[in-house]
Amino acid sequence: MRFGKNIFYYRSYNVAIYVGLAAKGGGLLSEPILAVKGLKTTFYTDDGQVPAVDGVDFSVRAGEILGIVGESGCGKSVTSLSIMRLVSAPGKIVDGRIVFNGEDITHASEKRMRQIRGDEMAMIFQEPMTSLNPVLTIGQQLVEAIRIHRKTSKREAEAQAAEWLKLVGLPRPKDLLKSYPHQLSGGMRQRVMIAMAMVCGPKVLIADEPTTALDVTIQKQILNLMKKLNRETGTAIILITHDLGVVAEMCDRVIVMYAGKVVEEGPVKAIFKNPAHPYTKGLLASVPDLRNRKKRLYSIPGNVPKPGEITNGCPFHPRCEWAMDRCRGSLPEWAALGAGHRARCFLHDMKDGIAPGKGESHGGTAVNR
Amino acid sequence: MPEPLHASKAGKGREDGRDQKAAVGRTVTASQTVPAIVRCKIRKRGERMLAYSIRRMIALIPVLIGMSLIVFGIIRAIPGDPALAILGQKATPESLEQLRRSLGLDKPWYYQYFSYVKDLLSGDLGTSIRSGAPISREIWPHLAATIELSFVAMLIAVVVGINLGILSAWKQNSAIDVISMVIALVGVSMPVFWLGLVEQWAFSIKLGWLPSIGRDDIRDPVAAITHIYLLDTLLSGRLDQFWEVVRHLVLPSIALATIPMAIIARMTRSSMLEVLRSDYIRTARAKGQKMVWVVYKHALKNAFIPVLTVIGLQSGLLLGGAILTETIFGWPGIGSYIYDAIQFRDYPVIQSGILIIALMFVLVNLIVDLLYAVFDPRIKYK
Ligand SMILES: Nc1ncnc2c1ncn2[C@@H]1O[C@H](COP(=O)(O)OP(=O)(O)OP(=O)(O)O)[C@@H](O)[C@H]1O
Ligand code: SF4
Numbered sequence: 082m083r084f085g086k087n088i089f090y091y092r093s094y095n096v097a098i099y100v101g102l103a104a105k106g107g108g109l110l111s112e113p114i115l116a117v118k119g120l121k122t123t124f125y126t127d128d129g130q131v132p133a134v135d136g137v138d139f140s141v142r143a144g145e146i147l148g149i150v151g152e153s154g155c156g157k158s159v160t161s162l163s164i165m166r167l168v169s170a171p172g173k174i175v176d177g178r179i180v181f182n183g184e185d186i187t188h189a190s191e192k193r194m195r196q197i198r199g200d201e202m203a204m205i206f207q208e209p210m211t212s213l214n215p216v217l218t219i220g221q222q223l224v225e226a227i228r229i230h231r232k233t234s235k236r237e238a239e240a241q242a243a244e245w246l247k248l249v250g251l252p253r254p255k256d257l258l259k260s261y262p263h264q265l266s267g268g269m270r271q272r273v274m275i276a277m278a279m280v281c282g283p284k285v286l287i288a289d290e291p292t293t294a295l296d297v298t299i300q301k302q303i304l305n306l307m308k309k310l311n312r313e314t315g316t317a318i319i320l321i322t323h324d325l326g327v328v329a330e331m332c333d334r335v336i337v338m339y340a341g342k343v344v345e346e347g348p349v350k351a352i353f354k355n356p357a358h359p360y361t362k363g364l365l366a367s368v369p370d371l372r373n374r375k376k377r378l379y380s381i382p383g384n385v386p387k388p389g390e391i392t393n394g395c396p397f398h399p400r401c402e403w404a405m406d407r408c409r410g411s412l413p414e415w416a417a418l419g420a421g422h423r424a425r426c427f428l429h430d431m432k433d434g435i436a437p438g439k440g441e442s443h444g445g446t447a448v449n450r
Numbered sequence: 451m452p453e454p455l456h457a458s459k460a461g462k463g464r465e466d467g468r469d470q471k472a473a474v475g476r477t478v479t480a481s482q483t484v485p486a487i488v489r490c491k492i493r494k495r496g497e498r499m500l501a502y503s504i505r506r507m508i509a510l511i512p513v514l515i516g517m518s519l520i521v522f523g524i525i526r527a528i529p530g531d532p533a534l535a536i537l538g539q540k541a542t543p544e545s546l547e548q549l550r551r552s553l554g555l556d557k558p559w560y561y562q563y564f565s566y567v568k569d570l571l572s573g574d575l576g577t578s579i580r581s582g583a584p585i586s587r588e589i590w591p592h593l594a595a596t597i598e599l600s601f602v603a604m605l606i607a608v609v610v611g612i613n614l615g616i617l618s619a620w621k622q623n624s625a626i627d628v629i630s631m632v633i634a635l636v637g638v639s640m641p642v643f644w645l646g647l648v649e650q651w652a653f654s655i656k657l658g659w660l661p662s663i664g665r666d667d668i669r670d671p672v673a674a675i676t677h678i679y680l681l682d683t684l685l686s687g688r689l690d691q692f693w694e695v696v697r698h699l700v701l702p703s704i705a706l707a708t709i710p711m712a713i714i715a716r717m718t719r720s721s722m723l724e725v726l727r728s729d730y731i732r733t734a735r736a737k738g739q740k741m742v743w744v745v746y747k748h749a750l751k752n753a754f755i756p757v758l759t760v761i762g763l764q765s766g767l768l769l770g771g772a773i774l775t776e777t778i779f780g781w782p783g784i785g786s787y788i789y790d791a792i793q794f795r796d797y798p799v800i801q802s803g804i805l806i807i808a809l810m811f812v813l814v815n816l817i818v819d820l821l822y823a824v825f826d827p828r829i830k831y832k
């Protein structure tokens with residue numbers, strides 16, 4: 082291996098610091114590498130406007146793994162595509178700011194975005210079966226990813242591509258370079274996708290449900306690989322998933338999304354031990370408990386609302402068992418719960434503090450870290 | 451990553467490499483069994499493609515036999531006595547009998563068929579009654595003229611059609627999209643002979659820009675070498691004549707290209723619209739690739755596969771259109787060769803002309819079939 086470990090020294094100046102901090106679940110000192118403020122992305126469809134992302138705030142620190150969870154349709158994918166500025170018509174970013182590495186890219190030119198995409202910010206998608214171009218070889222696609230951003234010869238790029246295939250755990254990279262996607266299994270394709278996203282050493286990797294389409298053992302392998310790459314290269318990862326087990330295992334911090342909004346945010350430990358928002362509690366309670374299999378699986382009552390369906394008050398109020406009058410009246414503000422933990426719920430906004438969630442009802446003990 | 455590379459070239463990377471292998475080995479286990487299959491698939495792709503091509507050609511043998519039978523049958527199915535038709539009403543019975551014997555008409559039909567096939571295989575297409583010359587020698591200049599015209603027309607149709615389709619899909623619902631689809635709609639509904647006549651009227655008669663008849667300037671005819679005039683003029687270094695040949699090609703090839711161009715444009719557009727929505731296009735954009743390359747490299751290669759089918763069909767139909775166009779533009783191709791033969795009841799020429807056109811049709815389809823294998827790596831070689 083010609084440059085093996087050196088990949089891991091890439092950007093080592095910040096890796097060393099952040100890995101240490103991230104490992105302790107901290108990183109409070111570091112500036113966010115990516116900050117999303119009040120992001121609103123709306124689809125202008127024939128049936129009216131669909132505010133798929135409706136005022137999302139969060140930030141990602143260098144080297145950390147941030148989880149985004151929420152039920153299907155809550156706007157996770159649209160959020161990530163908005164960050165990459167890849168939302169296509171009829172969708173449009175209508176408000177808010179995306180600050181990447183100190184630069185406001187909300188209205189950056191397409192040319193500038195092309196420089197960022199794939200180089201400083203990369204993305205992998207849910208469907209490994211369809212995310213690779215079926216008529217180009219793995220080698221052609223990897224070499225392209227390198228040569229868009231680096232002035233290397235084709236042979237050099239091929240060597241790097243082979244190196245990366247090895248790094249993501251694919252044996253016989255020389256042969257793989259010549260093969261076509263349909264000759265690979267789903268797990269292998271997702272490894273290729275990861276290699277392709279990582280070749281330029283991005284600062285942020287957005288993984289939109291990277292393992293949902295894979296079977297359980299392969300899921301585990303892919304997640305381990307991502308965690309390893311995160312630790313060794315210092316690439317921050319935004320991990321979008323439905324699976325709270327994955328969040329518990331992988332992430333440093335989590336944001337919980339509901340109907341295009343962030344409803345709770347905090348360090349993984351805090352969220353799992355002390356979920357503050359009733360929606361988060363519901364999500365946690367619907368995770369099967371392996372030690373108590375007889376317990377009936379909880380599911381949040383009601384249906385996921387369509388974006389823009391609920392216009393008054395807290396978007397969760399039709400399904401919330403603690404819903405009060407004021408919940409229907411206005412949108413709750415953020416309530417700070419200490420150590421980077423906050424939730425958007427009136428229950429925590431009360432002066433007299435009858436905040437629920439301390440051991441009662443379906444609490445957050447279903448999953449342990 | 452230039453820096454790390456230099457470092458490793460200095461020899462530092464070796465032991466690190468071993469670390470790497472160990473680390474990688476630990477994380478992967480399950481997938482290690484898969485690549486053996488992959489490798490054998492890769493090694494075999496070239497061989498499989500060759501085997502596929504050979505199989506496609508072998509599959510043509512029954513087609514060719516059927517074709518020769520039909521062509522052979524058509525001539526014999528024409529009512530009346532060919533010998534009489536050839537010699538006319540005033541022929542003596544002796545001369546008729548002699549002609550029949552020399553044509554082999556006194557033998558049973560299967561005997562006639564086999565000697566016909568035997569002649570074909572040795573490259574003998576028979577003798578023209580009108581000129582008395584071997585058809586195999588006579589037919590090539592005409593065939594070359596048709597090939598030249600059809601090829602240029604198809605080139606225009608493919609290049610313009612595909613780009614028009616791409617542009618429409620890329621800028622869906624824009625003015626460009628609407629305009630090119632109107633062009634395509636008009637193009638597809640325009641009869642070849644009508645378009646040809648309008649072109650002649652406008653560009654030849656009214657504007658006087660382009661010649662409307664023939665392949666070259668009759669005052670300065672091209673010295674035929676291959677009979678493909680674009681090549682011949684270049685081979686003999688006559689650029690002025692080359693230009694003249696191009697000018698003669700413009701009107702007939704556009705007339706011939708219009709319908710396939712319009713159909714190809716529409717097919718490309720719809721195929722492209724579907725491809726542009728797919729996940730791998732998003733992947734390519736997420737890499738930071740320029741939209742032009744995303745469209746022409748990632749999307750077109752996929753969108754082209756269904757377009758290829760249409761190109762194949764249209765190339766076949768083009769041969770029919772070519773005969774019409776040749777008559778309008780006085781193009782000395784195979785169409786006019788057969789047309790003249792019909793006037794003179796030159797049966798051997800008619801028979802061979804039809805056979806050659808059918809052969810070209812089969813050949814075009816074979817080429818399209820083989821192109822699938824080139825463009826689609828997923829093709830099942832069966
Ligand atoms: N092209 C589009 N046109 C109209 N609406 C869209 C479009 N794409 C997304 N949406 C809307 O945006 C909402 C959020 O979609 P998004 O794909 O972000 O959900 P998600 O959280 O990623 O869900 P999942 O977990 O199923 O992937 C959806 O409810 C959908 O109605
Ligand atoms: S604000 Fe009200 S409705 Fe919304 S989650 Fe809190 S208690 Fe439930």
Ligand SMILES: [Mg+2]
Binds near residue numbers: 158159
């Ligand atoms: Mg999604």
